Amino acid sequence: MTDMGRVYGQSAMDFAVQAVALALDDSGLDKNDIDGLLISGGLCSYLNMSDAVSMHLQKALGMQDLKLVNEMNAYGATAASMLQYAALTCASGQTDAVVCVFADAPLQENPTAGYGTAINVGTGIESLNGPSGILNAATQFAMAARQHMEEYGTTSEHLAEIAVATRAWATMNPFAQKRDPITVTDHQESRMIADPLHLLDCCVVSNGGIAVIVTSLERARDLKQPPVRILGWGQGHPGDRDDRMIHTGARMSGLQALQMAGAELDDIDIRQIYDCFTYTTLVTLEDYGYCAKGEGGEAFSNGRLGPGGDLPTNTGGGQLSGYYMWGMTPISEAIIQTRGQAGERQVPKHDLTLVSGNGGALQYHASLVLGADI
Amino acid sequence: MPRDEKRPTPIRTDGTAGFFDAAKHGEFMLQHCGNCDQFSFTGYRYCPNCYAKTEWRHSDGIATVKSFAVVTESSHDGFKKLLPYAVATAVLGEGPTLSLRYDGEAGNIAIGQNVKVAFQDNGPDEATPVWVAL
Numbered sequence: 177m178t179d180m181g182r183v184y185g186q187s188a189m190d191f192a193v194q195a196v197a198l199a200l201d202d203s204g205l206d207k208n209d210i211d212g213l214l215i216s217g218g219l220c221s222y223l224n225m226s227d228a229v230s231m232h233l234q235k236a237l238g239m240q241d242l243k244l245v246n247e248m249n250a251y252g253a254t255a256a257s258m259l260q261y262a263a264l265t266c267a268s269g270q271t272d273a274v275v276c277v278f279a280d281a282p283l284q285e286n287p288t289a290g291y292g293t294a295i296n297v298g299t300g301i302e303s304l305n306g307p308s309g310i311l312n313a314a315t316q317f318a319m320a321a322r323q324h325m326e327e328y329g330t331t332s333e334h335l336a337e338i339a340v341a342t343r344a345w346a347t348m349n350p351f352a353q354k355r356d357p358i359t360v361t362d363h364q365e366s367r368m369i370a371d372p373l374h375l376l377d378c379c380v381v382s383n384g385g386i387a388v389i390v391t392s393l394e395r396a397r398d399l400k401q402p403p404v405r406i407l408g409w410g411q412g413h414p415g416d417r418d419d420r421m422i423h424t425g426a427r428m429s430g431l432q433a434l435q436m437a438g439a440e441l442d443d444i445d446i447r448q449i450y451d452c453f454t455y456t457t458l459v460t461l462e463d464y465g466y467c468a469k470g471e472g473g474e475a476f477s478n479g480r481l482g483p484g485g486d487l488p489t490n491t492g493g494g495q496l497s498g499y500y501m502w503g504m505t506p507i508s509e510a511i512i513q514t515r516g517q518a519g520e521r522q523v524p525k526h527d528l529t530l531v532s533g534n535g536g537a538l539q540y541h542a543s544l545v546l547g548a549d550i
Numbered sequence: 551m552p553r554d555e556k557r558p559t560p561i562r563t564d565g566t567a568g569f570f571d572a573a574k575h576g577e578f579m580l581q582h583c584g585n586c587d588q589f590s591f592t593g594y595r596y597c598p599n600c601y602a603k604t605e606w607r608h609s610d611g612i613a614t615v616k617s618f619a620v621v622t623e624s625s626h627d628g629f630k631k632l633l634p635y636a637v638a639t640a641v642l643g644e645g646p647t648l649s650l651r652y653d654g655e656a657g658n659i660a661i662g663q664n665v666k667v668a669f670q671d672n673g674p675d676e677a678t679p680v681w682v683a684l
Contacts, residue, residue, distance in 0.1 A: 297558065297561065298561075299561045299562075299563045300560075300561065300562070300563035300565055300566040300593035300594075301566060301569075301591060301592060301593030302593065303558075303560045303561040304560055304648075304649075304650065304678075304679065305649070306557075306558035307557060307558050307559055307560050307651075307678040308637060308649065308650045308651040308678070308679075308680070309557075309621060309624070309629050309632065309635055309637055309651045310637055310649060310651075311624065311626055311629065314619075315619050315621055315637055316619075316649075318619030318620075318621075319617040319618060319619045319637070319638075319639050319649070320617070322617045322618065322619065322661070323616065323617040323661075326617070326661050367622075367623065368620075368622040368623070369621075369622065369623050370619045370620065370621045370622065370623075370637075371619060371620035371621075371622060371634070372619075373619075416647075418616075418641070418647055421617070
């Protein structure tokens with residue numbers, strides 16, 4: 177992974193190339209060992225910004241005669257889906273080593289337009305969001321959080337507990353953008369963005385790139401880093417199902433991933449949850465089955481998700497405090513923890529990690545179970 | 551009006567021409583399927599239930615609020631003037647769900663309340679649907 181955050185002077189495509197170079201160096205593989213490339217872009221791709229990540233990445237990487245290339249999109253569920261697809265092609269023998277890349281560079285040193293106005297307008301019925309003032313994800317997730325509050329009695333203070341626990345992890349991550357500890361009071365006093373969501377319910381925005389190389393276990397064992405095994409995966413896409421805001425695709429995709437890995441929820445050591453907002457962490461853990469439906473507010477309070485808690489979650493600061501690389505944020509931290517390379521934030525037991533990727537306004541979901549080679 | 555202060559307006563497609571034609575004179579329409587008798591609001595020609603061709607049909611636009619958000623910060627000059635404004639997802643009597651801005655006091659909206667579609671005249675541009683209190 178490249179430097180993260182307010183890193184200026186290069187495009188998303190530049191970050192993508194840099195991320196691949198770093199991943200090759202990290203693994204000990206040569207560029208010519210790579211025979212598959214899966215590509216995913218972030219905000220730049222949807223805002224049609226210059227040099228957004230695209231199929232041109234193959235050319236930028238100087239890779240020819242690959243056996244697999246695809247630009248994939250399930251929004252925040254893309255990264256986990258890329259790893260699934262890469263694993264399938266490696267398992268079938270179609271490919272030997274596939275590099276999965278996400279890169280984005282929406283932050284500008286001298287911004288000409290805010291992310292708040294940066295909407296994908298669409299046409300026809302899809303074009304009604306912009307005129308309706310639904311200009312960002314915060315507005316949609318605010319409606320989701322309010323629905324949960326109305327149905328189950330969840331409070332803003334419950335969401336604050338998640339922000340505080342996630343920030344506590346970020347204080348120990350040199351890659352994290354927000355590293356000053358916060359309190360529930362800080363959360364409550366942070367300005368309102370879209371009621372009921374405060375500023376500290378929202379993720380950061382980042383420039384950067386992350387590349388993950390998928391290959392066979394035999395091959396991985398001969399490389400420089402400890403292998404991280406892809407033990408299970410699943411997807412669950414509610415689409416526009418009416419109650420998807422409080423009953424998400426995490427349930428369906430999580431059950432599949434655990435079943436494939438032959439694991440129970442109790443076997444999972446660490447959770448890396450897609451956290452575009454605090455609410456997303458709450459509802460995802462709830463739908464994974466970490467508490468009875470609707471009880472996530474109380475269940476994930478009192479530091480349970482934070483350092484020293486019994487449910488270590490988003491141990492790098494997630495997207496709330498760490499870096500916003502969409503579905504690659506939880507995957508990258510899962511890899512760092514599974515390898516035992518997380519420094520002072522290392523979770524002592526790190527054999528099995530459950531990873532989520534959540535796309536759109538809760539329409540799309542993909543899960544992974546990643547494990548150490550033990 | 552300076553360009554940045556102009557709020558975005560809807561973009562007509564061939565499949566939504568019937569909707570936006572009716573919107574111009576303040577009438578709200580939904581898609582209706584003559585084959586399975588279901589209402590939908592995709593803007594695409596075929597019924598999402600049975601894939602038969604749909605037709606635009608009048609609706610009273612009355613819906614029940616399922617959830618709402620009160621937007622308190624915007625970097626869009628056209629919406630800054632409206633802050634704080636509410637956005638609500640509401641379920642129409644015919645079935646489809648729709649998310650629109652609530653044109654009224656943000657503090658007056660509540661889950662379970664009934665609202666109704668109205669249109670804002672945008673001159674030569676397409677009319678914008680909003681929720682109004684019933």
